[in-house]
Amino acid sequence: MKTDRARQFLPFAALKGYEEMLREMERTTEPKRELMEEDARRLNEIIKCIKKGSYVYILHYENGTYTTTEGSVAFIDEVYHKIFIGEDKIDFNDIWDIVIKS
Template sequence: MSPDKRAAQFLPFQAVKGLDEALRAKEKITVPKIELSEEMFEELDKKMHDIRKGSIISCVYFHKGEYLKVTGMVARLDEVARILQIVNTKISFDDILDIIFE
């Protein structure tokens, strides 16, 4: 058997294209969005009023069935559009769970 044919038998075989990605997506555990209590909402509202453009913060937010945390400089705080932008990540006010000042 030639070396090329011998090597080919050890190459990974993928019978169904995209199967690996589909399996990884299936493994992802989704969580329901937490509804803020009145007390949690008031605390978050106070923190939101303390945010200034250029400050460094961490934000925990809901996105596509999971909670993510992003840390960075506040690039934009748009109260009309209700968007908080940290570096390149745009977050709707309605999806924010917590703000941590660094």
């Protein structure tokens, strides 16, 4: 009987996902930068040199901020313009810089 009474005072989330939504709104975002034509050409040349298994560091735009993903390239999809590193897929248009570790 006492446990039933205590249970009624336990906290609960009246609106599922509301706390998460508030945290997402508090997160600072930055605008996506546009590449200069020369930088875009340089990145295209680097992407052409990447092979499956190459270890890379990729600075890219994701969820309103720039982040670095590193690891071995699993697959490069030239049709849909994506690079797969493990479970991550990065769109060519979101890439700001790439470093291939030799």
